[in-house]
Amino acid sequence: MSPVIDNLDLYWSGFLTSLEFIVYSLIGSMILGTVIAAFRVSPIAALRGFGSAYVTVVRNCPLTIVLFFMAFGLPELGINRSYFFFGIAGLVIYTSAFVCEALRSGINSVSAGQAEAARAIGLTFTQTMREVVLPQAFRSAIPPLGSVQIAMFKNSAVAGAFGIGGDLFSVGKNLTSAQGYSYIPVLTGVAIGYLIITLSAGLALGLLERKVAIAR
Amino acid sequence: MSDQSVLYDVPGPRAVRRQRIGTAAALVLIAGLVAVAIQRLASRGQFDSDLWSPWVNPSDDSFAQVWELVGRGALNTILAAAMAITLSLLVGVVLGVARMMSGRMGRIPVVGFIELFRGLPVVITIVFVWRAMAELDVPIDVLPGEPALWYLVIGLTLYNSVIVAEILRAGVASLPRGQGEAGRAIGMTEGQVMRSILLPQAFRTMLPALISQLVVVLKDTSLAAVIGLGYFELLRRGNQISQVLDNPIQSLFIVGAIFVVINYGLSRLAVYVERRMSTSSYSDPSPEVGEVTLGAQAHGGAGGV
Amino acid sequence: MRIKKLGAAAAALVLAGSLAACGGGDDEVEVASETDFEAGTTMAEIADRGTVTVGTKFDQPGFGLLGLEDVPEGFDVEVAKIIAGAMGIAEEDIEWVQATSDIREQVIEDGDVDFVVATYTINDERKQRITFAGPYYEAGQQLMVASDNDSIEGPEDIADNPDMKVCSVTGSTPSEQIREYLADDDQLVLFDIYDKCADALSNGQVDIVTTDNVILLGFVSKSEGEFKLVGEQFTEEPYGIGITKGDVEFCEFINETLAENEDAYLAAWDRTAGEVEGTEKPELPEADACA
Numbered sequence: 057m058s059p060v061i062d063n064l065d066l067y068w069s070g071f072l073t074s075l076e077f078i079v080y081s082l083i084g085s086m087i088l089g090t091v092i093a094a095f096r097v098s099p100i101a102a103l104r105g106f107g108s109a110y111v112t113v114v115r116n117c118p119l120t121i122v123l124f125f126m127a128f129g130l131p132e133l134g135i136n137r138s139y140f141f142f143g144i145a146g147l148v149i150y151t152s153a154f155v156c157e158a159l160r161s162g163i164n165s166v167s168a169g170q171a172e173a174a175r176a177i178g179l180t181f182t183q184t185m186r187e188v189v190l191p192q193a194f195r196s197a198i199p200p201l202g203s204v205q206i207a208m209f210k211n212s213a214v215a216g217a218f219g220i221g222g223d224l225f226s227v228g229k230n231l232t233s234a235q236g237y238s239y240i241p242v243l244t245g246v247a248i249g250y251l252i253i254t255l256s257a258g259l260a261l262g263l264l265e266r267k268v269a270i271a272r
Numbered sequence: 273m274s275d276q277s278v279l280y281d282v283p284g285p286r287a288v289r290r291q292r293i294g295t296a297a298a299l300v301l302i303a304g305l306v307a308v309a310i311q312r313l314a315s316r317g318q319f320d321s322d323l324w325s326p327w328v329n330p331s332d333d334s335f336a337q338v339w340e341l342v343g344r345g346a347l348n349t350i351l352a353a354a355m356a357i358t359l360s361l362l363v364g365v366v367l368g369v370a371r372m373m374s375g376r377m378g379r380i381p382v383v384g385f386i387e388l389f390r391g392l393p394v395v396i397t398i399v400f401v402w403r404a405m406a407e408l409d410v411p412i413d414v415l416p417g418e419p420a421l422w423y424l425v426i427g428l429t430l431y432n433s434v435i436v437a438e439i440l441r442a443g444v445a446s447l448p449r450g451q452g453e454a455g456r457a458i459g460m461t462e463g464q465v466m467r468s469i470l471l472p473q474a475f476r477t478m479l480p481a482l483i484s485q486l487v488v489v490l491k492d493t494s495l496a497a498v499i500g501l502g503y504f505e506l507l508r509r510g511n512q513i514s515q516v517l518d519n520p521i522q523s524l525f526i527v528g529a530i531f532v533v534i535n536y537g538l539s540r541l542a543v544y545v546e547r548r549m550s551t552s553s554y555s556d557p558s559p560e561v562g563e564v565t566l567g568a569q570a571h572g573g574a575g576g577v
Numbered sequence: 578m579r580i581k582k583l584g585a586a587a588a589a590l591v592l593a594g595s596l597a598a599c600g601g602g603d604d605e606v607e608v609a610s611e612t613d614f615e616a617g618t619t620m621a622e623i624a625d626r627g628t629v630t631v632g633t634k635f636d637q638p639g640f641g642l643l644g645l646e647d648v649p650e651g652f653d654v655e656v657a658k659i660i661a662g663a664m665g666i667a668e669e670d671i672e673w674v675q676a677t678s679d680i681r682e683q684v685i686e687d688g689d690v691d692f693v694v695a696t697y698t699i700n701d702e703r704k705q706r707i708t709f710a711g712p713y714y715e716a717g718q719q720l721m722v723a724s725d726n727d728s729i730e731g732p733e734d735i736a737d738n739p740d741m742k743v744c745s746v747t748g749s750t751p752s753e754q755i756r757e758y759l760a761d762d763d764q765l766v767l768f769d770i771y772d773k774c775a776d777a778l779s780n781g782q783v784d785i786v787t788t789d790n791v792i793l794l795g796f797v798s799k800s801e802g803e804f805k806l807v808g809e810q811f812t813e814e815p816y817g818i819g820i821t822k823g824d825v826e827f828c829e830f831i832n833e834t835l836a837e838n839e840d841a842y843l844a845a846w847d848r849t850a851g852e853v854e855g856t857e858k859p860e861l862p863e864a865d866a867c868a
Binding site: 099100101102103106112113115116117118119120121124125128129132133134210211212213214217218225228232238239240243246247250251254255258 | 283287291294295298299302309312313316318387388390391392393394395396399400403404407408487491492494495497498499507520521524525527528531532534535536539
């Protein structure tokens with residue numbers, strides 16, 4: 057385990073970078089996922105179609121290819137940003153499709169009477185969504201949303217494999233290939249870093265579920 | 273609940289007009305963005321025929337080679353995925369049953385194993401299996417086929433078997449309690465109840481979730497290309513071709529499209545199976561299984577989602 | 578000593594003999610029709626087996642690049658064929674294994690390959706795990722930039738332009754050696770293959786690509802004027818052939834084979850890396866003593 061102990065500062069900075077990455081992706085995917093979910097239930101057919109196509113394509117495409125198109129496709133469109141940004145963009149786009157589906161299952165679980173009542177008192181579609189349906193949908197959607205986001209935490213490792221630089225996986229890559237340390241101790245350190253993130257997120261999710269979620 | 277008709281009134285003439293304007297505006301916006309993208313790509317030469325020709329023009333010299341390589345890559349992907357899902361099913365059922373049936377003490381190592389491999393990104397598991405087995409000189413050669421395939425399959429299995437175990441748990445939990453109680457009432461042991469009554473029914477509920485998990489596994493096989501494991505699956509072949517022909521955007525676009533088509537087909541199969549089963553089964557179409565599926569799908573595919 | 582020398586010399590003689598006999602083709606590597614190696618040597622074992630497993634790069638243009646026919650092509654590949662030919666192994670009987678930078682020592686130690694020709698820079702650290710034959714080529718690291726970039730003339734300019742990004746391949750010697758010229762580590766972007774660095778330079782994500790100048794020239798010539806090399810080569814990297822540690826006989830055999838087949842060596846260069854404009858034909862360097 058000496059490679060880990062000797063390089064604890066590297067592991068720590070990798071851990072923090074991974075956290076940074078995760079937080080941005082969490083916020084971004086929730087926002088984008090909500091937008092796409094709204095598209096999918098909106099009365100405007102073009103938006104419904106776009107949302108549906110988006111989810112179908114993104115869900116069935118491997119994250120590796122999504123990240124590639126972020127890192128090498130966006131610059132072809134004239135968008136030049138850091139690879140950190142592209143990594144987050146890839147993760148946000150990928151995860152948002154699953155967030156959308158989790159929200160839709162939440163929306164579907166809101167009983168019809170709620171929306172009917174909202175209509176009965178004259179609320180428009182947007183008002184119905186915003187004031188009545190979405191708040192309840194979110195609470196129902198917390199369990200699947202939680203597992204989608206924890207999955208995203210794990211997927212951040214793939215972005216690291218792509219040249220994000222600085223996150224936990226890159227630290228592992230750096231220590232083993234560039235500096236030639238043996239794999240087992242280095243990867244164990246990386247694994248522990250990720251486990252800290254996912255296991256604590258799992259516990260937090262469990263607490264959140266108990267406090268907020270509606271029994272179905 | 274069919275949300276379309278509940279979330280908003282059947283549109284009257286003003287609403288229809290508003291919706292039509294909205295549709296037109298949305299279409300114009302989308303078309304505009306697409307046009308800008310196409311124009312920029314064209315100015316970078318991404319629509320040049322020599323970049324696309326080996327993929328779409330049968331009279332191109334490289335056409336046959338390119339599609340042959342990609343075909344072999346796709347077969348390798350499917351092979352690895354099939355092996356991984358089969359092993360995951362076997363190991364997952366053992367794990368799931370062990371978890372459900374063990375006493376408090378026996379449960380600890382099983383739960384520990386499950387939480388460990390659920391919490392780790394798949395990509396880390398695969399790299400770890402690969403490098404650790406190489407470093408420890410594990411005799412992987414006794415198994416038929418290339419070592420790289422086995423490293424990938426074992427890594428995928430470690431992750432997906434725990435997911436299968438959780439799907440199984442959710443499936444058994446969704447069965448009516450009366451099933452198990454009846455079994456015990458007629459004197460069956462726990463093991464017999466599990467084997468003869470609960471598992472067979474749970475499997476039927478699990479089937480769509482398992483097919484969805486296959487989609488996840490298929491996407492995850494592309495991780496081999498990202499970590500440098502020398503297994504020539506579809507993404508690796510795409511990279512190989514793009515290096516020779518200098519057309520990464522085009523090659524990976526086609527490879528991505530192939531992935532989407534295969535996975536979409538499998539997802540439709542899952543939906544079909546679910547529909548056929550829900551007309552015949554009498555257990556709750558349980559929200560728990562659906563939730564595990566969504567979480568698992570989000571988990572799977574490149575690092576576990 | 579004399580017997581071993583006889584083995585290698587005999588092989589060379591037979592090679593020359595077969596060359597004289599068939600008049601030698603320019604794109605065929607000569608294969609010894611009869612070989613006579615001292616029993617127990619690696620060469621004898623390989624010759625008896627009739628096949629050889631070679632580790633090479635699969636994604637290094639000019640040296641080892643996997644083509645559409647699923648066989649690697651390049652200068653390293655040709656050098657390997659010359660060595661295999663001297664043991665009587667034809668190129669169809671060579672099994673090619675991908676030897677990426679981080680597993681080169683491991684595949685030799687594990688015996689997965691017989692030797693490695695993979696842009697393998699000789700250094701003392703690696704000598705602790707394996708033995709090097711050669712060097713067979715002296716590489717030099719250099720910088721490649723966009724044609725309209727006038728701020729970078731050499732590695733010293735990198736630190737003066739801290740907003741510029743430098744691209745190289747993970748774990749490669751050039752990526753390590755460029756670090757001392759960087760203003761800070763954020764300037765370095767690492768990918769798994771050079772192709773991605775070239776793409777990143779083309780789409781504006783990075784400003785400089787650094788690796789061996791022959792590989793860079795390959796990209797320059799494909800870029801149709803978009804890229805250029807700047808400055809002079811600023812490192813010297815001898816490429817060697819990796820073999821099992823301590824196999825002195827095999828090492829000497831390889832060195833002698835290359836020395837006796839300088840024509841084939843130069844012809845190999847011409848058909849691979851030499852096709853790229855701007856490259857200089859190398860001279861076969863003098864081999865180090867085998868240890």
